[in-house]
Amino acid sequence: MIPEIGHFALWLALGVALMLSVIPIMGAARGRGDWMAIARPAATLQFVLVAFAFGCLVAAFVGNDFSVLYVATNSNTSLPTHYRVAAVWGGHEGSMLLWLLMLTGWAFAVARFSRHLPAPVLARILSVMGWLSVGFLLFLLLTSNPFDRLANPPLDGRDLNPLLQDPGMVFHPPMLYMGYVGLSVAFSFAVAALIGGNLDTTWARWTRPWTTVAWIFLTIGIAMGSGWAYYELGWGGWWFWDPVENASFMPWLVATALIHSLAVTEKRGSFKSWTVLLAILAFSLSLLGTFLVRSGVLSSVHAFATDPKRGLFILGFLVLVIGASLALYAWRAPSVGLGARFEWVSRETFLLANNVLLMAACGAVLLGTLYPLLLDALGMGKISVGPPYFDTVFVPLMAPLIFLIGVGPLARWKQAELPQLARRLRWAFGAAIVAALLVSWLRGHLGIVSTLGLAMAFWIVAALATDLADRLRPNGIVKTSVLHRARQIPRAMVGMMVAHLGLAVFIFGVTMVKSGEVERDVKMAVGDTTEVLGYTFTFRGVQSLPGPNYRAAQGTIAVTRDGKPVTTLHPEKRNFPVTGAVMTEAAIDAGFTRDLYVSLGEPLDGGTWIVRVYVKPFIDWIWGGCLMMAFGGFLAATDRRYRAKVRQTQAADAKVVA
Amino acid sequence: MKPRHKRLAIAAGIVCAVGVAVALVLNAFQSNLVFFYSPTQVAQHEAPSGRSFRLGGLVQQGTVKRDGVHVDFIVTDTAKSVPVRFEGILPDLFKEGKGVVAQGQLQDGVFVAREVLAKHDENYMPPEAAEALKRAQAGQLANTMAKDAAP
Numbered sequence: 001m002i003p004e005i006g007h008f009a010l011w012l013a014l015g016v017a018l019m020l021s022v023i024p025i026m027g028a029a030r031g032r033g034d035w036m037a038i039a040r041p042a043a044t045l046q047f048v049l050v051a052f053a054f055g056c057l058v059a060a061f062v063g064n065d066f067s068v069l070y071v072a073t074n075s076n077t078s079l080p081t082h083y084r085v086a087a088v089w090g091g092h093e094g095s096m097l098l099w100l101l102m103l104t105g106w107a108f109a110v111a112r113f114s115r116h117l118p119a120p121v122l123a124r125i126l127s128v129m130g131w132l133s134v135g136f137l138l139f140l141l142l143t144s145n146p147f148d149r150l151a152n153p154p155l156d157g158r159d160l161n162p163l164l165q166d167p168g169m170v171f172h173p174p175m176l177y178m179g180y181v182g183l184s185v186a187f188s189f190a191v192a193a194l195i196g197g198n199l200d201t202t203w204a205r206w207t208r209p210w211t212t213v214a215w216i217f218l219t220i221g222i223a224m225g226s227g228w229a230y231y232e233l234g235w236g237g238w239w240f241w242d243p244v245e246n247a248s249f250m251p252w253l254v255a256t257a258l259i260h261s262l263a264v265t266e267k268r269g270s271f272k273s274w275t276v277l278l279a280i281l282a283f284s285l286s287l288l289g290t291f292l293v294r295s296g297v298l299s300s301v302h303a304f305a306t307d308p309k310r311g312l313f314i315l316g317f318l319v320l321v322i323g324a325s326l327a328l329y330a331w332r333a334p335s336v337g338l339g340a341r342f343e344w345v346s347r348e349t350f351l352l353a354n355n356v357l358l359m360a361a362c363g364a365v366l367l368g369t370l371y372p373l374l375l376d377a378l379g380m381g382k383i384s385v386g387p388p389y390f391d392t393v394f395v396p397l398m399a400p401l402i403f404l405i406g407v408g409p410l411a412r413w414k415q416a417e418l419p420q421l422a423r424r425l426r427w428a429f430g431a432a433i434v435a436a437l438l439v440s441w442l443r444g445h446l447g448i449v450s451t452l453g454l455a456m457a458f459w460i461v462a463a464l465a466t467d468l469a470d471r472l473r474p475n476g477i478v479k480t481s482v483l484h485r486a487r488q489i490p491r492a493m494v495g496m497m498v499a500h501l502g503l504a505v506f507i508f509g510v511t512m513v514k515s516g517e518v519e520r521d522v523k524m525a526v527g528d529t530t531e532v533l534g535y536t537f538t539f540r541g542v543q544s545l546p547g548p549n550y551r552a553a554q555g556t557i558a559v560t561r562d563g564k565p566v567t568t569l570h571p572e573k574r575n576f577p578v579t580g581a582v583m584t585e586a587a588i589d590a591g592f593t594r595d596l597y598v599s600l601g602e603p604l605d606g607g608t609w610i611v612r613v614y615v616k617p618f619i620d621w622i623w624g625g626c627l628m629m630a631f632g633g634f635l636a637a638t639d640r641r642y643r644a645k646v647r648q649t650q651a652a653d654a655k656v657v658a
Numbered sequence: 659m660k661p662r663h664k665r666l667a668i669a670a671g672i673v674c675a676v677g678v679a680v681a682l683v684l685n686a687f688q689s690n691l692v693f694f695y696s697p698t699q700v701a702q703h704e705a706p707s708g709r710s711f712r713l714g715g716l717v718q719q720g721t722v723k724r725d726g727v728h729v730d731f732i733v734t735d736t737a738k739s740v741p742v743r744f745e746g747i748l749p750d751l752f753k754e755g756k757g758v759v760a761q762g763q764l765q766d767g768v769f770v771a772r773e774v775l776a777k778h779d780e781n782y783m784p785p786e787a788a789e790a791l792k793r794a795q796a797g798q799l800a801n802t803m804a805k806d807a808a809p
Contacts, residue, residue: 235747344664356672360679367687382694382789384712386761389690393683521746523726582750601747602724610727610747 003068006056007147013049013104014137016042021130024123028196036123040111043126046133047108054088054101057146061088067153070094070146076159076578078549086170087160093146095173099290100136102174102181107133110185110210117206124192132184135317143310159549159578168228176221176248180286182214183255187283190276191325194332199272204265205642207279211262212637215255216630222248223626231586236519236597236614238622241390246369247289250362254282257358259633260351268413270341270348273333274355280329284322285362291318292369343415350408357401364393395449402456402507405500406463410470424470428462435462445515453511460504464497492639499632506625512618521601525608533615535596536560541607542600550574552585555600555609559589569598571611586612595619692761696790700764701738707764710772713740714759715790722754733758733769735794744771757788 020042027035057070061084066072074091075084089095107129114122140146189207193199225248230238239245258278265275291314342348368385376382410424436455440446472485480488522530524539531537540556552572559566569587576583586599594617601610694712695705705711713733721732729744731754742760752758752774762771 235749344668349668352668352672353675356675357679360676360683364679364683367683371687382712384692384694385687386690386692389686392686392690396682397679521727584750604724604726612747 002056002059002063003065003147003149006053006060007145009049009053009056010137010141010147013046013053014134014141016046016049017130017133017137019130020046021127021134023127024130025127025195028120028123028127031120033119036119039123039126043104043107043111043129046130047104050097050101050104050133054097057094057097058085058088060147061085064157066155066157067150068146069148069150072150072154072157074160075157076549077156078578079157079160079165080548082170083160083165086164089173090160090164090169093140093144095177096136096140096144097146098174099177099181100133100140102177103129103133103136103184106181106185110188114206121192121196121198124196125188128188128191128195129184132188132321135321139313139317143313156578159576162550162574162576162579162581162583163232165549166228166232168224168232172221172224172228175217175224177290179214179216179218179221179255180248180251180290182210182217183251183279183283183286185210185214186255186258186279187325190279191328194276194328197332197335199276201266201269204262204272204275208259208262208266209637209639209642211255211258211279212633215252215259216633216637218248218252218255219626219630219633222252223623223630226626227623230619231588233584235599236586236612236616238513238619241368241387243369243373244293246365247292250365250369251282251286251289253358253362253365254278254285257355257362258282260354260358264348264351268342268348271352273329276333277329278355280322280325284318284325285366287318287321292373342413345411345416345418345421347408347411347413347416350404350411354401354404354408357397357404361394361397361401364397365390368393395452399452399456402460402503405503406459409467409496409500410463424466425463428459428466431462432456432459443516447515450511450515453507453514457504457508457511460500460507464501464504468497490639490641492636492641495632495634495636495639497632498635499629502625502628502630502632504625505621505628509618509621509625513616513622516617517614517619519612519614521610521612523604523608524611525606530613532613533594533617534561535566535615537598537611537613539609539611542603542609545572547574549578550576550583553600553603555587555598555611557587557598557611559596567596569596571599573600590620592620593618694789696793697733697735697738697740698790698794700740700769705764710761710763712759712761713742713769713771714757714788715739717752717754717756717758719754733760735790737794740769741767742769742771744774748774 020039023035024039024042027033027038059065060068060071061075062081064071064075064077064084066075070091070093074094075087079087087094089098107126110129111122111126114125117125186207189203189210193203222245225245226238229240230236258275261271261275261278264271368389372383372385406425406428407421411421432455435458436451437446439454440451471489472482474480474485518532520530520532522528524530526539526541529536529538536559538558538560540558542553542555545552545554552574554570554572557569557571559569567589569589571587572585574583574585575581584599586597588598589596594615597612597614597616599612601612603609692710692712693706694714697713697715699705700713705713715733715735718732718734718739721730723730727745727747729746729748731742731744732739733742734740742762744760744762759775760769760771761773761775762769764770
């Protein structure tokens, strides 16, 4: 019964979404306040209905209702309860429902927290979000209903893919989807503004915190996915330039460009049409990404043939959303205006260069991801584009960007002086180069690329320090303490600094791992030892252990350094009887300066195993850097400016009412 | 400089930067494309020597021989087969009789794989492997039809 109720709730939600997508925007066009007033309750109701449907699916999973096809294919009675909940988004149908839940959730959040927006603006925004939910609800109901029943329910389910039975599965997809779908808010703001013709700096101010919040989720989601791949796939890589990863990375690149371009639009009124275009592109790419990953296009283009309805719907929806929004853009953007002028050397120019570089990087990733798919779809042969392509392209594109990160924040808006900038930054530049050479020399590793990487990381830090020092220096007019001056720095500025520092940490981590990691596959009998970067790994054998829904062969490897014990690692090889799958669980001793990574390969004769023994210097800095970027975003999004505006407008509203 | 000249200069600068970026990207793209070949194509010497490519097909039953970290096996598309050598640990989903995709180079008739690809699902056939089998079957069909037509 519960699945039918859930299904019904989705149909009701479709009705509400249809109302939401038509009535408020027509009200805005005709100036009918009562029609516009429908927007907020409708957005709320839509969210409640979808959340209810989602709850029904969760209940079906937790209650092991194998008469539901989707539950039967993705769950099993022996699956622990938290993974049964996570299994809700373990397949196509459920993850689309999660997508929808997030979409309506964001619409609800906009309805809840944007009371200060003028009624017509809010009505248009929520209507645009309503169009998106109509599209997704139709997709779900017509082609991928998660509540489909089985006529002859099996006694037990087919189990969740063992790879997904991991805490990462519980958090990573919802985080990533929050980010993906969060970009729909910026998209809706942009489309609504194009329709209403009120693109101004207030528009940028309203859009900014939403975009930043979506970007935070996207950053954390990608970082978690990368971390998950690192410890779960068992071969120690953290980024593979896999199409699935690229699908999430492209919206991130565009969203990053968007954040920076929004800053210009808010502060200076420039770049308006460019910002709008970025908002449209960012969400279009996240749509493309979701569909590439979830429609099966990526694993095989022929998935279209197995369910042509689904594939066609996807393509149609993509073409409609992207085509319509770009057409609208082409039609309305010329009337937007150019905004304030700026000089050749100014912060605007630097940010424009930042945008161009980020978009070029995104274009390169898009080419490498889509070209093989396209050739295959046209029947022109199978090719693949490997990590070397992305590595070759990314370093030269990112190097100037990193350089600009140092210069940009110190440059003045509108007009800056190159000689003055050079004078302020010469010490930072020199310090970065010297520090990079010094560190490279101390490590005994003077590679060009690794030294360049270190120099980039140190450059960001040194330039930030210069910026901070300038801000903390007494200005000579009023005597204030350093602490007081530090508190004067706006929170958004601090957020920017933290995020840029996070990037430096990230680059440092990547450089150290790429140039210093040692990966060794060795054959080990009980008692054998192998030495990697000063650590001695001793193999103590393998024993069999039962798990909740698997049997594990658990190895024991003792690690010592200079005769002193460091840790004992227990990598596992797990065998899942339901699916017959084998999983490698790596054992990792994480550390501030290095990770020790051990995983079991294959058993050979007489208790001998092939064992992977890796030492990865500073690898955790990669994810640490990402978290710092996200934290910087959090600081920026919670800047007093946004909150103050809300309060002011509320006060103003109250006065009008009074 | 007049504002109009300045705008022109900025636009020209952006066009130049984008042009350089595009040239860079396309160049890297050209030299890093990895083409796919089936065992039949390798047997017919269509595959390049001295350049990396992908080989797909089935791991032939009973051919996996292991010597420490060295592994030898044969990849077949049921029509032709290619010996493969790999050093390292094979992915969990590597099994005899199952589909496989390897990336590497031909050296004296042996495909030296630098990478054997793992996939996320055990029921999933790598598209390259499926393609190789399909092509081989189509080839056999064409052969038998030619034979039938001959007398």
